[in-house]
Structures are given as structure tokens and as C-alpha cells.
Amino acid sequence: MAKNLIEEGEANEVEWVDDGVEDEEARIQLSLVGKMWTERHINANAFMSTMRNIWQPKHGVEITNIGKNTYVFQFFHWRDKAKVVDGQPWHFD
Secondary structure, three states: OOOOOOOOOOOOOOOOOOOOHHHHHHHHHOEEEEEOOOOOOOOHHHHHHHHHHHHOOOOOEEEEEEEOOEEEEEEOOHHHHHHHHHOOOOOOO
């Protein structure tokens, strides 16, 4: 008869810790940073809405204003990002 080597309550729990490194790297690879090269005031909301409408990414895009006329474009699929990069020219207004 085999003896139970681990008594009930003695088993060590294994906790899986996701350090998020792979997720962070994937997010970076799906991001673009863009800058409007103008000194005049640009309506940020109009700009972001227009770019979403022009690009029409299938999986969406988040656009964040990170400074004066500087934006981060966070894509969620590599094909959406590739379509935007290959679909030049980029002009607004």
C-alpha cells in the first residue's frame, strides 16, 4: 500500500506572478509617437477624432496627448499599426 507523502493542508501553494514585462514590450511595439510640426494652436480633440476616422483601425487606437502637440498612438493589433505607418502622407488640417 502506497503512503500519501503529502498530508492534507501541507501542500505548498504556487503563486504565479506575472511581471508584465512581455505585455509591456508588446504595448511598446504597438505604439507610435507623433508630433505636430506647427506653432499654431491645434484642437487636440478634433485632431484625435480626425485621425481615428481617417485610419479606421479595426482593433481601435488610443490617442494620448503627452505634451505640446505630441501624441502617443496605442494600437492593439500589428496590422492596424502597419496600415497607418504605410499609409502616408500624414497631414492634418
